[in-house]
Amino acid sequence: METISLSHRQRATLVAAGLGFVVVLLDVSVVNVALETLRVSFDTDVAGLQWVVNAYTLVFAALLLTSGALGDRMGAKRVFTAGFAVFTLASLACGLAPGLALLVVSRVVQGMGAALLVPSSLMLLQQAFPNPAQRSRAVGWWGAAGGIALAAGPVLGGLLIAHVGWRGIFLINLPIGALGLALTLCYAPTAAAKPSRGLDLPGQLAAMLALASLTAALTEASQLGWFHPLVCGGVAISLISATAFYWLERHSKEPMLPLSLFRSTTFSIATAVGVVVNFAYYGLVFVFSLFFQAVQQLSPQQTGLAFLPMTAILMVMNIVAGRLVTRLGARALMVAGLALASFGYLLLLLQVDADRAYLTLVLPMLLAASGIAVVVPTMTNATLSAVDAAHAGIASGVLNSARQIGGMLGVAVCGFFVRDTEPGIFLHGMHVSLALAVVLLSAGGILSYFGLKKPNLADTTAQHG
Incomplete structure (x- = not known):
């Protein structure tokens, strides 16, 4: 070599x-x-x-x-x-x-x-x-x-x-x-x-206004209620801004987000799964951070150590998935990863309680994190494979933005469910958050199964024969 x-x-x-x-x-x-x-x-x-x-x-x-x-x-x-x-x-x-x-x-x-x-x-x-x-x-x-x-x-x-x-x-x-x-x-x-490179400032402003108003509405709903004028106004501004963003990107000569990318079914599914995966993962981390400290009375140092197995497995499974994706194909790994993550969240939903020993939660947390770690490099690979090489950079940027938006929404929505730190009420909200994660991850798996193409066996054999 x-x-x-x-x-x-x-x-x-x-x-x-x-x-x-x-x-x-x-x-x-x-x-x-x-x-x-x-x-x-x-x-x-x-x-x-x-x-x-x-x-x-x-x-x-x-x-x-x-x-x-x-x-x-x-x-x-x-x-x-x-x-x-x-x-x-x-x-x-x-x-x-x-x-x-x-x-x-x-x-x-x-x-x-x-x-x-x-x-x-x-x-x-x-x-x-x-x-x-x-x-x-x-x-x-x-x-x-x-x-x-x-x-x-x-x-x-x-x-x-x-x-x-x-x-x-x-x-x-x-x-x-x-x-x-x-x-x-x-x-x-x-x-x-390259001073001639466009920046699409109108599109950027519309996108920021849409995201900021939606985040504000979801966050403040926990205090003000869903039908408060400020919350309803925030949702309305977000919808109007999102519509304006779509119109601007469709008519711009140098759009920040080329809408033609979404003509690829693989790219669209990978982007949607990116939102779902980060929604579930960052929502889980936010909720469990409060659970360990506010409900189980762990110190910040103990809480950090409690997350170590889950975050460590992310690194290991990322490497494993990167090596498997060319052998098994994106469809098989996406479905398997989403199913594994969904199963892990389901076990957490069934087991988590105020008096539950930490060790009983380790395996479900490892399963959830492993599934997510399998999906992330797989959907990145699928995204880059689905677009022309000239659009690889912007496609990667779209996927990363979608993931960050998913994480932001996960914290906002799950935070709404666990807004009261009184143990009984908090645990009810925690169960709702976990159930929502199970539903979304399962939906992502179904979407991947029916929407992504099954790899051609001859192509796979040629690559690894």
């Missing part, structure tokens, strides 16, 4: 890109173990906690597509550097926030930085590693760094809260950001900018 050696500049660029992905995913997972601590510190309710989580995810999801175009227009290095600077300064603001309102605003700015970091980090790797074999390995290490961050987030968060306080979960980003910025400025390649 040919040995692939990397230059010092390539290694430094890879570390910088990996650190950018690490801080983004770290702040997705690390905050969950601080929920109960934040609730007590700021004397807030579940709706306030939802805003701490969703303010970040909302902006991250809404800006992902445009930030990719911005990287083309201004150059990946410049956008990546700006993203790291914004994210690091926002992390400082989060760590110093004297009240909940400023913390939420700082999380919004963090989401902006995250959206600038992710697409441009991949662009940097594409520029730094022109050799396809080198680039494939680099992207693999980049993904592994993100997986480690996602798995380590709850444990690291628990340790920081126990020994430093909740502010530590944000301030830990400062040394990472400083190192990432230094490596980027010194070693990352500088590619020519």
